[in-house]
Amino acid sequence: MVDYHAANNQSTVGGAQTYMEQxxxxxRDLLLDPAWEKQQRKxxxxxxxxxxxxxxxxxxxxxxxxxxxLKLMLLLEVISGERLPKPERGKMRVHKINNxxxxxxxxxxxxxxxxxxxxxxxxxxxxxxxLGMIWTIILRFAIQDISxxxxxxxxxxxxxxxxxxxxxxxxxxxxxxxxxxxxxAFNALIHRHRPDLIDYDSxxxxxxxxxxxxxxxxAEKHLDIPKMLDAEDIVNTARPDEKAIMTYVSSFYHxxxxxxxxxxxxxxICKVLAVNQENEQMMEDYEKLASDLLEWIRRTIPWLENxxxxxxxxxxxxxxxxxxxxxxxxxxxxxxxKCQLEISFNTLQTKLRLSNRPAFMPSEGRMVSDINKxxxxxxxxxxxxxxxxxxxxxxxxxxxxxxVKFHQKCxxxxxxxxxxxxxxTQKDYETCTLSEVKALLRKHEAFESDLAAHQDRVEQIAAIxxxxxELDYYDAASVNARCQKIxxxxxxxxxxxxxxxxxxxxxxxxxxxxxxxYLEYAKRAAPFNNWMEGAMEDLQDMFIVxxxxxxxxxxxxxxxxxxxxxxxxxxxxxxxxxQSEVQKIAQSNGIKLSSGNPYTSITxxxxxxxxxxxxxxxxxxxxxxxxxxxxxxxxxTLRATFATQANTVGAYIQAKMEEVGRISIEMNxxxxxxxxxxxxxxxxxxxxxxxxxxxxxYHQHIQEALIFDNQYTSYTMEHLRVGWEQxxxxxxxxxxxxxxxxxxxxxxxxxxxxLYEYRASFNHFDKTxxxxxxxxxxxxxxxxQAEEFKACLISLGYDVEKDKQVGAQGLDGGRAGVIxx
Numbered sequence: 083m084v085d086y087h088a089a090n091n092q093s094t095v096g097g098a099q100t101y102m103e104q105x106x107x108x109x110r111d112l113l114l115d116p117a118w119e120k121q122q123r124k125x126x127x128x129x130x131x132x133x134x135x136x137x138x139x140x141x142x143x144x145x146x147x148x149x150x151x152l153k154l155m156l157l158l159e160v161i162s163g164e165r166l167p168k169p170e171r172g173k174m175r176v177h178k179i180n181n182x183x184x185x186x187x188x189x190x191x192x193x194x195x196x197x198x199x200x201x202x203x204x205x206x207x208x209x210x211x212x213l214g215m216i217w218t219i220i221l222r223f224a225i226q227d228i229s230x231x232x233x234x235x236x237x238x239x240x241x242x243x244x245x246x247x248x249x250x251x252x253x254x255x256x257x258x259x260x261x262x263x264x265x266x267a268f269n270a271l272i273h274r275h276r277p278d279l280i281d282y283d284s285x286x287x288x289x290x291x292x293x294x295x296x297x298x299x300x301a302e303k304h305l306d307i308p309k310m311l312d313a314e315d316i317v318n319t320a321r322p323d324e325k326a327i328m329t330y331v332s333s334f335y336h337x338x339x340x341x342x343x344x345x346x347x348x349x350x351i352c353k354v355l356a357v358n359q360e361n362e363q364m365m366e367d368y369e370k371l372a373s374d375l376l377e378w379i380r381r382t383i384p385w386l387e388n389x390x391x392x393x394x395x396x397x398x399x400x401x402x403x404x405x406x407x408x409x410x411x412x413x414x415x416x417x418x419x420k421c422q423l424e425i426s427f428n429t430l431q432t433k434l435r436l437s438n439r440p441a442f443m444p445s446e447g448r449m450v451s452d453i454n455k456x457x458x459x460x461x462x463x464x465x466x467x468x469x470x471x472x473x474x475x476x477x478x479x480x481x482x483x484x485x486v487k488f489h490q491k492c493x494x495x496x497x498x499x500x501x502x503x504x505x506x507t508q509k510d511y512e513t514c515t516l517s518e519v520k521a522l523l524r525k526h527e528a529f530e531s532d533l534a535a536h537q538d539r540v541e542q543i544a545a546i547x548x549x550x551x552e553l554d555y556y557d558a559a560s561v562n563a564r565c566q567k568i569x570x571x572x573x574x575x576x577x578x579x580x581x582x583x584x585x586x587x588x589x590x591x592x593x594x595x596x597x598x599x600y601l602e603y604a605k606r607a608a609p610f611n612n613w614m615e616g617a618m619e620d621l622q623d624m625f626i627v628x629x630x631x632x633x634x635x636x637x638x639x640x641x642x643x644x645x646x647x648x649x650x651x652x653x654x655x656x657x658x659x660x661q662s663e664v665q666k667i668a669q670s671n672g673i674k675l676s677s678g679n680p681y682t683s684i685t686x687x688x689x690x691x692x693x694x695x696x697x698x699x700x701x702x703x704x705x706x707x708x709x710x711x712x713x714x715x716x717x718x719t720l721r722a723t724f725a726t727q728a729n730t731v732g733a734y735i736q737a738k739m740e741e742v743g744r745i746s747i748e749m750n751x752x753x754x755x756x757x758x759x760x761x762x763x764x765x766x767x768x769x770x771x772x773x774x775x776x777x778x779x780y781h782q783h784i785q786e787a788l789i790f791d792n793q794y795t796s797y798t799m800e801h802l803r804v805g806w807e808q809x810x811x812x813x814x815x816x817x818x819x820x821x822x823x824x825x826x827x828x829x830x831x832x833x834x835x836x837l838y839e840y841r842a843s844f845n846h847f848d849k850t851x852x853x854x855x856x857x858x859x860x861x862x863x864x865x866x867q868a869e870e871f872k873a874c875l876i877s878l879g880y881d882v883e884k885d886k887q888v889g890a891q892g893l894d895g896g897r898a899g900v901i902x903x
Contacts, residue, residue, distance in 0.1 A: 118323035119213070121315055125326035126216040128310035129224075132333070133160045145212040149205050151181025158188055161223045178205045186215075194222055217325055224332045239328065242335055243267065246274045252287045258327040263316055265293025271331075272300055275338045279304050290317050307333045364430045365442055371423050372448040378416060379456045382408075386463035389470060393556040395478045402471050406782065420457060421811050424450055425818045432822040436829040465800060472790060479788075481555050483626050488546040492564055494619065495539050499571060505529075506578035509585075521680035523586040526579075528604040528682045533579060535612040540572050603660040604681030610653055611684045614692045617643070621699035628790065630714045637707050644700060654693055661686050717789050724780040725794030731777050732797045735805040738767060742812050749820075753827065757820045764813045774806055847874045 123144055131140040134153065137160055141147035148154045150173075155166045167184050170177040182201035203211035221235070230238040230245070240258065247253045250270040255261045262268065264287050273280045279300050285293050294313035301307040310330040316322045392398045427450055430442050510522065547565035551558050620643070627633045661679075678685070745763070749756045781799040784792075826832070832840075847870045 117315060117319045118326075119209070121311065121319070121323040121326040122213050122217070123209070124312060124315075125310040125323075125329050126213060126220070128308045129220060129329050129333070130157055130216065132308045133157055136160050144216065145207045145209045148182075148212060149207055150178045151183075151185055151201075151204070154185045154204075155181060155188075158185055158219070161219070162188075162192075164188075175205060189215075189218065189222065192222055194218060217329075220325075220329050220332070224336070225328065228332070228335060236328065239332060239335060243271065243331060246271055250274075250282065258324045258331065259322045262327050262331075263322055264290040265295075265297055265313070265316075268297035268301075268334075269293055271334050271338075272297060272305070276304065301334070305334075305337050307337055361430065361433055361437070361439070364426060364433075368423065368426055368430065368442070369445060369448060371419060371426070372444060372453060375416060375419055375423065375453060376448065376456055379460045383460055383463045386460070386467040391474065391554070392478070395475060395482060398471060398475050398478055402475070402785070405467065405471060406785070410778070417807055420453065421814055423453065424811070425814060428815075428818050428822060432825050436825055461804070468800070475788065476790065477553055479626065481550065481553050483624055484546050484550055484553075485555065485557070485561070486624055488543065488550065488561060488565075490622070491539055491543050491546070491619070492568060494615070495536065495543065495568060498536060499568075499575065502575055503571075503578060506575065506582050518680070524601045524604065525681040526583055526586055528608050530579060530583070531605065532608045532612060533575065535609060540568065543568055599660055599663055601681055603657060603679060604684075606653070606657050606660070607682055607684040607689060610650075610657055611689060611692065613650070614689070614696055618692065618696050618699060621696065621703045625710070627710060627714065630711070630718055633707065633710050633714050637711065640703060640707055647697075647700075651693075654689060657689060658686050717787050720780070720784050720787055720789060721792045722794050724777070724784055725792055725797075727773070727777045727780055728795045728797040728799075728802060731773055731802055732795075732805070734770065734773070735802065735809050738809050739805070739812065742809070742816060745816065753820055753824045757817065757824065760813065760817045760820060764817060767809060767813060774802075777802065843874050843877045846877075847871075 127141060127144045130144065134140050134157055137156055139153065139156065141153055152169055155169050158164075159166055166188050169181045169184065179201045182204045186199070186201060199211050199215055204215060225239060226235050228234060228238040228242070230242045233241050236258075240255065243255045247255050247267055247270040250266070250273075252264075253266050253270045255267050266285060266287060269280050269282055269285055273282045280296070285296070287293075291313045294311070294316060298309045298311065298313065302309050307330075310333070311326060392401065427442075427444075434440065434442055543565055547561050550561050555561060625636055627636065745760070749759075751759070777799070
């Protein structure tokens with residue numbers, strides 16, 4: 083009895099399954115998925131034939147052709163290169179069992195502890211046992227001896243596949259089943275070693291059958307690897323059989339292993355030249371990247387400093403959108419370039435120092451300090467441009483509101499003054515009776531009241547025009563012309579009014595009676611009509627508010643206005659009652675009234691009409707105020723949402739900045755562990771990017787809502803962006819420093835203990851300097867002054883006093899060495 087799973091267990095370094103668990107896995111595979119048994123039968127048959135054809139034979143049915151043991155023994159002789167005992171040529175069952183036992187004994191002699199399989203099962207054509215025996219042979223002679231970077235067998239083969247396919251897109255080999263289903267991994271293996279055989283870029287991930295057939299045909303035609311798998315079976319199986327895939331992939335490993343050794347030798351030869359070429363390329367890349375970044379900054383700053391004013395809010399909002407696009411699309415890649423530029427510069431200097439080559443000195447104006455200075459100027463221009471855009475939007479909003487209000491008041495005033503000059507210049511009193519003259523005088527008095535009531539509107543028009551001029555309104559010329567025309571007309575009306583009054587007063591002695599009711603009507607109707615017009619103006623007046631308090635103030639004023647409506651209605655009814663009394667008196671005394679009131683043009687119908695219009699405007703004003711209140715509540719919610727996220731992000735950035743500062747000083751463990759921990763820490767920080775993006779989204783909503791203040795937080799988006807960029811730059815710089823320390827340690831042969839000692843001494847004096855003498859100037863620069871550096875060397879056991887020749891150059895070189903460590 084043989085255990086074909088023992089070979090699998092021995093060939094797998096650090097395997098997690100026990101022998102029995104693997105055996106159970108085999109049984110379950112065959113029982114639960116007949117497709118796997120089909121794939122194994124095809125693959126194992128092809129694999130056996132790839133070796134049997136060397137002896138001039140092959141098999142057609144794997145469980146039938148091995149029953150007599152002859153071809154089984156022949157297969158073992160071919161793959162092992164050894165002679166097995168002479169087989170028995172008889173046709174009896176006992177002869178077949180003896181031959182199979184000889185084959186199984188040979189397998190056991192190769193260190194495979196076999197149980198569960200007996201010669202009788204093979205002779206009886208037991209498919210499961212036959213496939214298990216062949217799998218054991220494949221493991222022992224095709225997979226077990228594979229060794230890649232201290233891993234062997236299955237793990238070694240998997241690692242080899244991962245290394246070879248790593249550069250290829252859409253290929254991620256994690257196992258020997260699903261990872262190979264789309265066929266790209268097979269094509270990648272072939273292309274990696276024989277790029278002339280496959281056009282990898284023409285392959286499509288969504289066409290697995292074509293990909294698989296292409297790889298199988300190329301391998302069979304050009305690499306002498308027989309087709310062991312069926313493309314349709316692999317694609318139509320949810321999880322292809324692992325053993326079939328491993329068997330086929332091992333053929334690629336053995337086919338390419340010789341080419342891999344030659345490639346390794348060539349790589350070693352080219353390594354020295356590659357280092358120099360890499361350094362030169364890094365210098366060229368730095369110069370180009372620095373030039374491109376500085377040129378971009380040079381082109382961007384004039385755009386940010388442009389203060390060309392626009393005429394409308396929409397035009398300024400276009401500029402705001404352009405600025406937001408710059409912030410979200412154009413600037414982030416440049417931030418990454420700046421960070422990469424600093425990392426590349428530090429890495430290049432370390433490599434040059436380790437190669438005993440002079441330090442790299444960039445062209446004039448392209449030092450890291452020059453780039454930082456230019457970047458600082460860019461951010462200053464950026465902040466100024468953003469503040470200017472917001473102030474301009476506020477100014478233009480105010481201007482548009484004032485312009486609409488100005489033209490509305492002008493239209494009302496011009497409508498009121500229409501025909502007033504003609505009325506004041508007529509000399510109708512010369513042909514009127516005494517009573518008619520008295521009536522004209524009373525009418526003129528009513529007009530004077532109306533004129534005085536309109537004085538406020540004229541002053542408001544002048545005040546609005548002045549404010550439009552102060553805010554630099556683009557159409558100020560037409561505003562000034564219209565305002566001047568109204569003021570000139572007002573002066574003319576005043577002069578004409580005074581002149582007419584004098585004329586009427588000269589004939590006042592002729593007046594003997596007056597209809598007091600008409601006069602009272604005129605006196606009360608005119609201010610009431612003016613009040614209604616003013617109320618209608620107020621109800622139609624546009625408003626602009628920036629917070630809840632302002633809109634609540636408007637709502638309160640509106641409620642106070644509504645509370646006066648009952649009293650105003652009483653006044654309207656009283657005015658109407660005057661007209662009713664006139665009619666009553668006229669009817670009772672048989673007086674024939676003229677067509678209208680001689681003292682005023684305001685009719686009861688116009689009062690009722692305006693009253694109805696005003697009453698209709700009240701609910702419209704209610705709705706407008708309520709909508710604005712809802713808007714301000716929404717804006718306040720936006721403020722609170724942004725503030726909550728901003729306070730969280732601000733605290734997170736501050737905490738992480740403090741952690742990075744501590745980590746850079748208190749790191750322990752090997753440099754590789756530190757590097758791994760720092761990169762994991764970097765990943766954890768980068769994983770916080772969605773929170774930053776979420777905050778950017780809130781900020782965008784706030785800007786779109788034109789919210790310019792936020793009492794719930796002291797953080798601004800600019801402050802948080804700068805903090806976030808500083809955090810990413812700091813952790814990247816810390817990782818770069820550890821990488822440079824690894825390069826220095828490997829190049830100088832410094833032990834881990836020495837490295838710890840150097841670092842502890844350096845950190846001690848760096849802390850002392852930063853915390854003791856620098857105080858508030860703590861900047862984590864990682865540099866020591868001359869006296870502190872001498873003290874550091876003395877603490878490490880160097881006798882500085884004996885070397886009187888140590889000058890500034892030597893001290894700087896020593897400092898550079900310790901800093902590198």
